Amino acid sequence: MSEVTFDDELDARGLNCPMPLVKARKQIGSLDPGQVLKVVSTDRGSIKDFQGWAKIAANIELLAQETEAEDDQDLFLHYVKRVN
Amino acid sequence: MTVSEVDQPPQTTDDAQALAARCLALEERLDRLEAAQPEDKVAIVVFSGDLDKVLASFVIATGAAALGQEVSMFFTFWGLSVLKKQRKLEGKNLFEKMMATMSPSSSKQLPVSQMNYFGIGAKMLRKMMADKNVASLEEMIEMSQEMGVKMLACEMSRDVMGISEEELISGLEPAGVAAFLGESLRSRTNLFI
Numbered sequence: 001m002s003e004v005t006f007d008d009e010l011d012a013r014g015l016n017c018p019m020p021l022v023k024a025r026k027q028i029g030s031l032d033p034g035q036v037l038k039v040v041s042t043d044r045g046s047i048k049d050f051q052g053w054a055k056i057a058a059n060i061e062l063l064a065q066e067t068e069a070e071d072d073q074d075l076f077l078h079y080v081k082r083v084n
Numbered sequence: 085m086t087v088s089e090v091d092q093p094p095q096t097t098d099d100a101q102a103l104a105a106r107c108l109a110l111e112e113r114l115d116r117l118e119a120a121q122p123e124d125k126v127a128i129v130v131f132s133g134d135l136d137k138v139l140a141s142f143v144i145a146t147g148a149a150a151l152g153q154e155v156s157m158f159f160t161f162w163g164l165s166v167l168k169k170q171r172k173l174e175g176k177n178l179f180e181k182m183m184a185t186m187s188p189s190s191s192k193q194l195p196v197s198q199m200n201y202f203g204i205g206a207k208m209l210r211k212m213m214a215d216k217n218v219a220s221l222e223e224m225i226e227m228s229q230e231m232g233v234k235m236l237a238c239e240m241s242r243d244v245m246g247i248s249e250e251e252l253i254s255g256l257e258p259a260g261v262a263a264f265l266g267e268s269l270r271s272r273t274n275l276f277i
Contacts, residue, residue: 016218018147022227025150049147056124057152 004064004079006038007031013042013075020046021053024080028060031082036063039078050078059084125154127268129276133162133188134197135206135221141277142224148273149231156271157228158264159256160238164245166191166225167237167252180246187245191221229255236263 010027012020020041028037039050047065054062063079126148130141145155159167171189173181188194199205210220219227229235236259237252257263268274 014217016216018143018150019219021150022146022231025152053151059152 004038005036006079007035009038009040011040012046013040015041016043017045017049021049024050024078025053028080028082033082033084036079036081039080041076041078042073044074044076046076046078050080054080122272123154123270124152125156125267125271126273127264127271127275128155128157129264129274130157130159130163130166131161132197132277133165133194135194135209136196136198137277138163138166138191138194139221139224141275142221142228144275145228145233146224146231149228149233153273154232154234155228156234156236156264156267158236158238158259158267160241161245162187164237164242164247164252165194166221167235167256168247169253170251172248172251175248176246183245184247191225194221225253234267236267238264 008027008031010020010024012023015023020039020043024037024039031037039046043049050062050065054060059082061081061083063081064077065079066077068075068077126145128141128145130138132138141157145157148155165188168188168190171184173184176184193203194206195203196205196209214220235256237256239258239260242249242252242258
């Protein structure tokens with residue numbers, strides 16, 4: 001389990017590219033600067049996608065990424081902090 | 085002027101004036117360079133009316149918008165079919181009627197670029213995408229508009245093909261080549277699909 005604390009969570013299980021990113025972007029807009037959004041995805045591509053997002057956007061920071069096994073599938077967890 | 089000369093404090097008023105003038109000239113040059121810098125923008129020409137190619141352009145558009153980029157899509161020729169909501173034959177001449185009858189009547193009728201087999205291929209791809217929980221083209225169009233993706237419809241090709249404005253979805257901006265270039269010249273990424 002992760003040590004990262006978060007303020008809000010987005011369940012993006014079952015969603016495919018580009019939906020995890022699109023939904024995360026929408027939801028992080030409702031957070032205050034400094035707050036953290038946890039995104040749970042089943043899309044393997046989301047690992048690189050969230051890294052790309054953090055590289056391009058100045059207003060977010062990718063705190064951590066984890067892979068967790070759930071039943072018969074892998075879950076990809078992303079902790080995104082809204083910087084401003 | 086060598087580096088050591090620049091490091092030296094100005095000896096005379098002439099030196100100081102020359103330095104001030106040089107600073108001013110450099111500042112102007114910097115302003116010009118900054119104004120010509122590309123911005124965080126993506127410009128996409130959607131020329132194709134093939135479902136697969138159009139899907140690719142909308143995945144890029146929504147992805148780029150999610151990354152905080154300003155996105156404009158310029159729909160021209162076969163790409164205009166993507167924006168159709170209905171087919172209206174009234175008011176069209178013979179050629180326009182033929183064109184309209186043989187073109188898709190809405191985004192739902194778009195063929196795939198390979199293995200279309202009179203629309204069976206497109207239906208199959210849509211089913212496979214739905215099974216894998218990928219957003220449909222119509223959902224992506226709606227999402228793009230929600231996210232502020234600018235959609236420009238080429239006025240010239242719309243006119244040539246005899247497509248009336250009532251046949252197209254709302255929220256479009258009529259545009260010409262200069263309107264597109266205005267966006268694309270300032271964009272970091274330009275795509276022609």
